[in-house]
Amino acid sequence: MAKIIVMTSGKGGVGKTTSSAAFGTGLALRGFKTCIIDFDVGLRNLDLIMGCERRVVFDFINVINGEARLSQALIKDKRVENLFILPTSQTRDKDALTEAGVEKILNELKKEFDYIICDSPAGIERGALMALYFADHAIIVTNPEVSSVRDSDRILGVIQAKSRRAEKGEEPVQEHLLVTRYDPERVEKGEMLKVEDVLEILAIPLLGIIPESPAVLRASNVGMPVVLDDKSNAGQAYSDAVGRFLGEKIEHRFVKVEKKGFFDRLLRRTA
Amino acid sequence: MSIFDFFRTPKKASAADQAKERLQIVLAHERAGRDSPDFLPQLQKELLDVIKKYVSIDDDKVAVKLDRASGYSTLEVNVELPAPAKGAARSGGAGKVAAAGKA
Ligand SMILES: Nc1ncnc2c1ncn2[C@@H]1O[C@H](COP(=O)(O)OP(=O)(O)O)[C@@H](O)[C@H]1O
Ligand SMILES: [Mg+2]
Numbered sequence: 403m404a405k406i407i408v409m410t411s412g413k414g415g416v417g418k419t420t421s422s423a424a425f426g427t428g429l430a431l432r433g434f435k436t437c438i439i440d441f442d443v444g445l446r447n448l449d450l451i452m453g454c455e456r457r458v459v460f461d462f463i464n465v466i467n468g469e470a471r472l473s474q475a476l477i478k479d480k481r482v483e484n485l486f487i488l489p490t491s492q493t494r495d496k497d498a499l500t501e502a503g504v505e506k507i508l509n510e511l512k513k514e515f516d517y518i519i520c521d522s523p524a525g526i527e528r529g530a531l532m533a534l535y536f537a538d539h540a541i542i543v544t545n546p547e548v549s550s551v552r553d554s555d556r557i558l559g560v561i562q563a564k565s566r567r568a569e570k571g572e573e574p575v576q577e578h579l580l581v582t583r584y585d586p587e588r589v590e591k592g593e594m595l596k597v598e599d600v601l602e603i604l605a606i607p608l609l610g611i612i613p614e615s616p617a618v619l620r621a622s623n624v625g626m627p628v629v630l631d632d633k634s635n636a637g638q639a640y641s642d643a644v645g646r647f648l649g650e651k652i653e654h655r656f657v658k659v660e661k662k663g664f665f666d667r668l669l670r671r672t673a
Numbered sequence: 674m675s676i677f678d679f680f681r682t683p684k685k686a687s688a689a690d691q692a693k694e695r696l697q698i699v700l701a702h703e704r705a706g707r708d709s710p711d712f713l714p715q716l717q718k719e720l721l722d723v724i725k726k727y728v729s730i731d732d733d734k735v736a737v738k739l740d741r742a743s744g745y746s747t748l749e750v751n752v753e754l755p756a757p758a759k760g761a762a763r764s765g766g767a768g769k770v771a772a773a774g775k776a
Contacts, residue, residue, distance in 0.1 A: 548692050555700050559707050592687025599693045603700060 404512035407519050408537040410561075412553030414524030416545045417582035420618055421640070422521035423451045423627040425541070428644035430485035431629070434516040437476065440490035441533035442523035443498055449489045452479065453625020463491040466503035472510055481630065486515075496529035504532050526560055535566050539576045539647075541609060545583045546595040554579075554604055578609035580643060585614040586659045597657060610643030612636050613656040713737055720750065728754055 409422040419442070426438040439462060440448035449455040454477045460470035465488075472488075479485035488511075491498065511518050522533035534540060540561050544554040558577060562568055565575050581597050588594040597611050617634030621627065629644075631637040635656045642652045686694075721735045734753040739746060 548696055551696055552700065552703075555703065559704070563707075589689070592689050595689050595692050599689070603693065603696050 404515050405517055405538045406508060406512075406536050407517060407539040407541060408522055408534040409519060409541050409543060410522040410530060410534055410557050411543040411550065412524065412526060412530075412557040413545075413550045416543050416550050417612070417618075418524075418543050419447050419451050419521050420622070420628065421541065421543050421580060421582060421612070422448065422519050424629040424637070424640040425644060425647075426517070426519040427479075427482055427485060427627040428629045428641050429517050429519075429647075430479070430482045431641075432644065432648065433484065435484045435486075435514065436517045436519065437486040437488060437511055437515045438519045438521060439488040439511075440521050441499070441529055442521065443490050443494055443496045443529055444492065445523065446490050446492045448487060448521050449477075450625060451622055452487050452627060454479070454487055454489070455625070458489045461489050461491045462507070463494045463498045465507055466498065466500065472507060481626075496523070496527065496532075499528060499532040501532065501535065505536065508536050526557065530557070531560070531564060534561055534575075535564070537561070537565060537575050538567075539578065540565075541578045541580050542604070542606065543580050543582055544600060544604070546581060546585075546589070546597065546600055548595075551595070551600055551603055558604065558606065577606040578647070579604055579606050580609050580612065582612040583614045584611050584657070586657055590659050597654075608654075609646055610639055611654050611657055612639045612643070713739060720752075724752060730755060 407425075409418045409425065411418050419440075422438050426436045430436040438448060438452070440446055441462075442448070443463060446458075446461075449458050457477050460475040462475065464470040465472050465475050475488055477487045477489065479487065488507075508518060520533040520537065523529040534557075540558075542554050542558065544550050561575050561577065567573060567575050579601065581600055584597060585594055589596050597608070601608055613635050615628075615634060615636035617631050617636045618628050621631055621634075621637075628634060628637050629640040632641070639656055642655065645652045717735055717737045720737065721730075721732060724730060724735065730753070736751040738749040738751075740749065
């Protein structure tokens with residue numbers, strides 16, 4: 403049975419699109435047929451992050467409006483088997499996302515895919531509501547920073563009140579916390595919230611901790627989901643998060659400062 | 674803990690600790706407020722109606738204010754009564770009623 407996952411946060415710029423691309427690619431790498439949908443109508447970016455911007459002909463909104471078939475709008479990834487992208491419109495606005503239209507397309511996708519990832523826009527308005535409405539799982543992307551944590555709490559409230567599952571009184575949407583842009587060095591200095599603190603405040607299960615990493619910018623420059631950079635800590639952390647999502651027991655990595663000082667090496671050598 | 678921690682300045686609430694505490698307080702209130710609609714305007718109107726039965730006052734002389742602290746909230750109701758008529762016993766002025774209760 404296909405599962406719909408929304409990548410959401412309330413706040414903008416915290417890493418939803420980066421995470422949608424990485425997480426979706428990670429699921430496909432494990433053999434699941436996965437489609438990533440860009441819900442950020444008017445601010446299309448998933449195509450760039452996935453490196454398929456020059457292959458966009460039709461988009462999500464064209465399909466909703468009956469101007470194109472779903473199969474014409476879906477872009478098959480050239481690197482990873484089983485991975486598809488449904489780009490959004492650059493010219494329309496979020497009112498183009500009708501509930502009936504979104505539902506129809508999701509139902510169609512559900513017949514073919516194992517996982518459908520909805521890359522939510524920021525905010526709590528129409529675009530964000532449509533991205534989360536049909537979700538079975540919600541991955542809450544949070545930076546260890548006050549406004550991001552507050553907005554995550556807010557979006558959790560929205561999911562618990564306004565998702566289809568909540569409205570229909572069904573099993574609630576499964577919530578997962580993905581802490582991104584985590585900088586262990588600053589945490590150690592007491593400058594940044596610890597993951598334990600964020601976890602205590604939001605009180606939802608922890609899916610993963612993605613470190614602040616130059617690999618993310620590097621990957622976005624060349625249109626490659628960072629999870630494909632398997633040498634990078636961010637790529638490995640995303641891959642771990644996918645494993646945990648699928649039920650594997652995987653320790654969290656990259657949460658402590660890596661010791662590399664001169665004294666440290668000296669001490670270690672003599673130890 | 675490493676031996677280098679000895680050279681650090683004595684522990685005071687770090688920026689991260691302050692962030693955590695502020696978040697805990699603000700979110701406790703926002704979560705509580707999520708299910709209760711904003712009743713203050715209606716409360717203010719009904720209070721005014723009741724008071725008007727006994728004293729004639731202007732609509733802007735009743736003010737209600739909700740203050741939220743951690744663990745409890747205060748509802749402050751300010752009623753400004755008209756100045757007493759000349760010769761009458763001193764009464765009125767600004768009356769203030771404060772009620773405290775668990776948020
Ligand atoms: N782990 C990370 N390390 C460094 N930069 C990151 C990380 N995650 C995201 N970023 C950067 O943050 C910015 C916003 O990311 P994006 O995924 O577009 O956020 P959103 O979709 O939530 O608006 C981008 O410039 C991206 O490269
Ligand atoms: Mg985005």
